[in-house]
Amino acid sequence: YLIIYRKKNRSHSRRPGKDFVALNREGVKSGLVTAKEHYQYRATHDRRQASLDSQVNVNPVFCRLRPSTPICELLEHKYAQRWLEEQQAKERPKLGRIQETRTTLLRKSRPMPESTPLWKLPRFQQVGPALDTFRDPYARKKAFNAHFSDSVARTGQLGQGTYTVG
Structure with a gap:
């Protein structure tokens, strides 16, 4: 004092x-x-x-004066070791149980029953996912090359927008 x-x-x-x-x-x-x-x-x-x-x-x-910090404890990293021990003591009770996350909850939940697919006309069930509208592969390649060379002057991320002036 x-x-x-x-x-x-x-x-x-x-x-x-x-x-x-x-x-x-x-x-x-x-x-x-x-x-x-x-x-x-x-x-x-x-x-x-x-x-x-x-x-x-x-x-x-x-x-009341605060006691001085012992330099030997600072050099031996005792404060860091004490803090790590406290954190590990806090984590020990949590080791026995698994923390619930969205993924664990979804795994435990029952899947929804799949509904029956919508009815389609039989003639449309055989249609492929994409159509090829070019006459031949050479016409397709020529069209894509023209589009690629022209995309520098167009706006947008893929060069598919409007022409820029300047």
Whole structure:
């Protein structure tokens, strides 16, 4: 502990100042709202702080000092080891059980029954997934080359947008 003694104030000629906190509190209690009303209230009412001599403590003030950090514990990384041990102690109760995630919940849930597919006309069931609209492979290659060479002047990520000016 560090003991600090406060000195007594020797100036008796100094008059204590106004206690603005108490004046504001009394003004609010009397129903004042605006700053102008408070200013007038403080000008007409006088409430002084307690005398300065009574504010000065003759009794000692005890300040608790923090002990210095041992340098050997810092060099041996004892604080880091202690923190790791605390974290592992917190994790030990969780090791026995598996934490529920969305994936584990979906695995436990029962799958929805598959609905029957919609009915299709038999003649449309044999249609392939894509159509080839080019006359021959040479026409297809020529069209794609023209599109690729022209895509530099077009906007968009793949060059499929409108032409840019400039």
